[in-house]
Amino acid sequence: MGILAKRSEDKNIVDTVFTMVNKARDAKVKYGNENVVDVTIGALCDEEGKFTIFDSVSKVYKNLNNMDIAPYAESFIGNNDYLKEMKSWVLGDHEGEFNVGAIATPGGSGSVSSTLKNILDPGETLLIPNIGWGPYKIMAKEHDLKIETYELFNEKDEFNLESFREKSSKIMKSQGKVLAIINDPCHNPTGYSMTTSEWESIVKLMNDLSEDGNFILLNDIAYIDYAVKGYEESRKYMGSFRELSPKNLVVFAFSCSKTLTKYGLRVGGSVFISNEKKNVDDYMRANEFTCRGVWSNVPKGGMKLFSTIQSNENLKGKLIEERNIYVKLLEKRSKIFLEEAKEAGLKVYPYKEGFFITLKIESEKIEESIEKLNKENIYPIQVAHGIRIAICGSPSKKLEGLAKKIKDIIG
Ligand SMILES: Cc1ncc(COP(=O)(O)O)c(C=O)c1O
Structure with missing residues (x-):
């Protein structure tokens, strides 16, 4: 031993x-x-x-008050102004369309990891793309999960909906719940971004399968702010979640690493939406526990940096x-x-x-x-x-x- x-x-x-x-x-x-x-x-x-x-980020960080950096965050789930600004930044015009919850996490990594932990039990299966960010597999192992992969592309070089459907259905049949990761837009490492109609098909599929259990989608948006179409257009697909079955939940994994190029500050978060309030409340309750139980709280200065910029039109611009x-x-x-x-x-x-x-x-x-x-x-x-x-x-x-x-x- x-x-x-x-x-x-x-x-x-x-x-x-x-x-x-x-x-x-x-x-x-x-x-x-x-x-x-x-x-x-x-x-x-x-x-x-x-x-x-x-420069637009560094200047703000350097001017933060010591008390914005040194003390603990306001709560385990993060500073209030950070949560408010993150929800607004992630969802844009769509914020009012669903029940919404949010927690701050150490980078997008913390968001992905805590989602795996709170949605699946050890031994259950996580669905990820066959081409994707390596740490998904490490995080799955960390939480004693099995991995199933869907083919990311079909022969026409489009999102392979058929493969996604086949693998999701199989998992839903065997475990009565699906947690799937889609890293979009600006997929790492291919640079693919799905069309709105591909997203609509995903929502329809999630709804079809939800007859047999809950479908939870983890949408990793670490690179969303590098979409060529700009802020509003790159979030247009989120409108298709209005049609989500109340049994389903979508978690957006957000990261300041890329959005602010502040990788080392370790600030990110989960913004989660559902058309059933209880799903959002349950998910929040479990994640608040994880925050306290794993990392306690996220660096206050990093959160303050993001919320200061996002709440000021001039700095944001x-x-x-x-x-x-x-x-x-x-x-x-x-x-x-x-x-x-x-x-x-x-x-x-x-x-x-x-x-x-x-x-x-x-x-x-x-x-x-x-x-x-x-x-x-x-x-x-x-x-x-x-x-x-x-x-x-x-x-x-x-x-x-x-x-x-x-x-x-x-x-
Ligand atoms: C696809 C993807 N998701 C999430 C992350 C999370 O990064 P961080 O934990 O630094 O926010 C990264 C970083 O490389 C990434 O490439």
């Missing part, structure tokens, strides 16, 4: 991202920055390759303006890569917007392709069913000619 609980014995994070980040860093030292293409970096960087810091520069930059970088990829016949998943583009590679060829690319000083990240190109962290000039080069190297 060792020191660990049985359920913790095989916990071990194999971090392929950090390994590749280090390889790229070593190559830059050895061969010079200009001779290395580092597309590992998952954070937003400017055209000089420097980590993006929004400045942030939107500054962030828009990067939305446009991402658009520009994506165009460079995608147009060349098309010309070269390099296959990519259907990118629309966001931080990453992912190459379509057969699973058995991924590792050897990455090795070949590394030999030519190109450093991308391995993901399920592909290779991720982080256009967020790579200056445009580094992306020029890259798609053709990759095609020539990996064939």
Whole structure:
């Protein structure tokens, strides 16, 4: 017998991202920055390759009062003004259309993790996309959950509703409840965003299945503020939740990491909606307990930062303006890569917007392709069913000619 609980014995994070980040860093030292293409970096960087810091955010943070930072938050679920502003920011015009609850969490990660914990019992199954953010699986294991995956795309490169339906139905039949994750808009790592009609089909499916139990959807919106369409249009799909069966619940996992580029502040939250008030009240009650039982409360200064900006039209306007520069930059970088990829016949998943583009590679060829690319000083990240190109962290000039080069190297 060792020191660990049985359920913790095989916990071990194999971090392929950090390994590749280090390889790229070593190559830059050895061969010079200009001779290395580092597309590992998952954070937003400017055209000089420097980590993006929004002045409109930093100025506000520096001017916060010490008492806005040092004491505990107002309550376990967060500061009142933060909860108010987060609900309003996440839902926009839709806020008045449902019963709404909110809690602050340590980043979007805290939102995802607490949702898994409070919706599913150990041994139950969580439904996630076959291509997606790696930590979903880690969090599932942390809560002793099983994983089932749906195919994210069909052969037409649209959201694979059939696969989502098939897997959800199977889970509903066997466990009488479904918790499914959809990371949209600006899916990590493909950059896909669903259409409003795809969302309407999801709601219809959730309602059909709710005849046999509750359907809980975790909509991970970590990147929503990088949608090209802008604030209102990117939230239009939320209107389709007006039709949700009262048995269902939608939890939005919100993150200030990307919205403010304040990854290290660890501020995010769950905003949850239902057409049945009891669902929202029950979910709130359980989550308040989790807040106290796991992290106690979220950094007060981070919450104050967000609420100060969002409640002031001038500050909010400045942030939107500054962030828009990067939305446009991402658009520009994506165009460079995608147009060349098309010309070269390099296959990519259907990118629309966001931080990453992912190459379509057969699973058995991924590792050897990455090795070949590394030999030519190109450093991308391995993901399920592909290779991720982080256009967020790579200056445009580094992306020029890259798609053709990759095609020539990996064939
Ligand atoms: C898809 C996705 N969801 C959620 C998060 C949560 O990030 P954080 O916990 O920093 O808010 C991230 C961060 O990389 C992400 O990529």
